[in-house]
Amino acid sequence: MSSVTIPSPDLTTEDVAAALRKGLGPRYQVLSGxxxxxxxxxxxxxxxxxxxxGTGSAHVFRVQLEIDHxxxxxxxxxxxxxxSAIRLVNTFVIARRVRRALRTAFGV
Numbered sequence: 660m661s662s663v664t665i666p667s668p669d670l671t672t673e674d675v676a677a678a679l680r681k682g683l684g685p686r687y688q689v690l691s692g693x694x695x696x697x698x699x700x701x702x703x704x705x706x707x708x709x710x711x712x713g714t715g716s717a718h719v720f721r722v723q724l725e726i727d728h729x730x731x732x733x734x735x736x737x738x739x740x741x742x743s744a745i746r747l748v749n750t751f752v753i754a755r756r757v758r759r760a761l762r763t764a765f766g767v
């Protein structure tokens with residue numbers, strides 16, 4: 660699991676989700692307050708500080724984001740979902756794009 664730390668302690672889940680929607684474009688689904696499992700399928704209700712980012716209706720290619728506030732900043736943990744080969748794709752494609760969109764949006 661990797662993370663991006665944004666030096667702003669008051670970011671909300673919706674702030675992060677909006678930045679991802681803008682940075683990733685319409686091909687990606689950004690779902691606030693949702694959680695994903697290992698197997699493909701629709702995301703489940705999650706915690707208020709969780710986001711699922713994925714592509715396609717089967718939600719095979721996706722990552723789980725968890726947001727926490729610490730040390731005067733906001734940390735966004737990016738965890739790829741899926742099994743074996745799918746997890747590799749999610750690690751090296753989807754998660755990388757998500758981290759890049761966050762870094763670009765918040766200038767880190």
